[in-house]
Amino acid sequence: MRALPSRPAGPTYRVEFDRALKDAAIAGLIALGLFLPLIGLRTTQDIRNELTLETRWPLLFTMVGLVIAGSLINSFVITPWRAYRQEKPRTPSTAAAQFRHEFLRYFIPLAIGFVAVYPMLSLWLAGMQGSVKWVDNFGIQILIYVMLGLGLNIVVGLAGLLDLGYVAFYAVGAYSFALLAEHFGLSFFTLLPLAGILATFWGVLLGFPVLRLRGDYLAIVTLAFGEIIRLVLINWVPVTNGYAGISGIPRPTFFGIPFNASDEGFAATFGIPFHPVHRAIFLYYIILALVLLTALVTVRLRRLPIGRAWEALREDEIACRSLGINTTNTKLTAFAIGAMFGGFAGSFFAARQGFISPESFTFHESATIVAIVVLGGMGSQIGVAIAAVAMIGGTEILRELDFLKALFGNEFDPTQYRMLLFGLGMVMIMVWKPRGLIGTRQPSVVLAERKAISGTLVKEGRG
């Protein structure tokens, strides 16, 4: 082996003390200037309807202090650490690679095991009453978004078509279910596939004109279609009941046994005291089954020619056509299958809420789902699941940040800062992991040895 050029024994990087202090001072001043009008001053209306100016010095100085502390941490800890990392000769650590390999091998079974026993775990830890929140607000809510993320992942992550109006299919699924249940009295399990088929149909219908467009144009037009669907739901009052929405949507039953307090109800039938958590747990397992089905189907699709054609389309559309692939049909199938999963999720959503209105299908939903897919790492199903847990679970958890009141006084409402923290998290992930949480691609088929493909080689698709 060739001798390495000799390097100094200790770290060569030296912290410049003055520089660090100066940086911190400048950052503090900028923060003070910015936050003074934003945080330091606040207008409130008093009883006589007059605007009065209120000052919030403690909060302002806490924020500025945080900025200064951040700057100091950057100068004294992060920068030296990065310099040290740079200096260190880059030998791929076999131990780390081994660990990552083992981790990935056991992660999926462990994760599935965990979500399978999650309701029991929460019953055990939080009791009957506390579990309603943990199963419904966290479990079910997150799983709905995992399902939506997996559906959109087919369109955006695999086929590389940026669809900003995915909520349209969610809405179609929800309204199909609500209206068919209302007028024909069909049950949840009959209507679930029907709602999926209707959403697929709409996917094809919308996809046909839209998929001629590419890149940014496709994104804008899908966004518009999402809004159009919502406006139709608002304005087609005779059918959709407009803003008022549809209520009294039948809930899923346990093989015909409803979850209510009546004598025919679930609790009475099984001779246990009635509690709302029974329904929550039942719904949890329905959506879990739907999520697992979606994941399984996607895994299979990726190994079929259609899945490979989607990914090839994302990589290079012209090359696809030179190989005899009908790119219009291929895009359309991605759109339609994505729409189908959105429709399933929508009808589940309607059945869970018992009430739907156009409010639930705004652009904000589409943006959240796209963010989940992008954050997860385009095309990675595990990434999508982790991102949904982080994003939806994270925003829900922030409701629980009551301890911050101790820091900022009693009227401090942590939920108001949800979006701020959320945005910060997104920015940080995009800086550190620009390819999303799972930045590598797994090949769909191997000849000799499975190797993950670096995200830098994988294209994102241009529509």
Place this chain on the structure above:
Amino acid sequence: MTATAQALLEVEHLTMRFGGLIAVGELTFTAYRSEITALIGPNGAGKTTVFNCITGFYKPTEGRIGLVHGSESLWDELDTLTAYGNRKLARADGTLFLLERMPDYLVAQDARVARTFQNIRLFSGMTVLENLLVAQHNPLMLASGYTLLGVLGLGGYARSERAAIDKARHWIERIGLADRADDPAGALPYGAQRRLEIARAMCTDPVLLCLDEPAAGLNPRESAELNALILSIRDESTTSVLLIEHDMSVVMEISDHVVVLDYGVKIADGPPEMVRNDQKVIAAYLGVADEEVAAAEAEVGL
């Protein structure tokens, strides 16, 4: 062009205009079965444009591009088919296609014309093996029952996929990438990417393989290997080759028939030895001959 040579592709009066620019003008030539036909000419002569017209990526302004699978006698139907306005005429003994009427993906799927690109277009984030499987999309799609059966695991898709992988493996070995089959195409060295693109095109089982400057950017050794590969494709399969090439030595070595373009117009057409000595070709390639330059310089008194 022996007496028995059968026409595979007939390009007639092909014209392609971009606004005021005539990229290809009134081009007529024939490519023969089991031959390597080279299309050469200086940069900007319109060679890639001809390829794009043949493979359906451009719709020619004027002209006709016929291709026959099977019996030679189908050429007699060319005018009838043109008059009918159909894309193709299928008979028991073969099929006649009018390529200028077909969309790009059908040119590849039905007429079985495969191509490579001057700027390599591989699926860079997919492995070598995956690239070769995407090329077999249409037969595999059929085997998976248009996905419906495949998702349910019915209908013998697994067997078809194994056959497809075997075919891919055959080509991977043939282009010398056996130890890199599971690496992403984008991580391969340039020369290997060129070979892979050819293998990918060959996995579609083409009757005509169109190669756009396959030797560009290769070193002499890689270039020699490439020549061997192209010759073996001609000799060992039923695929004929249409080759755009810049490097005259490559062209002279492997092609059976050369068509020379300059400013979109054909200036020569024939066997390599004939084209090599053609005055117009020499002038187009080297500017004008050295003696003429000297004579002209003497005339103006330099």
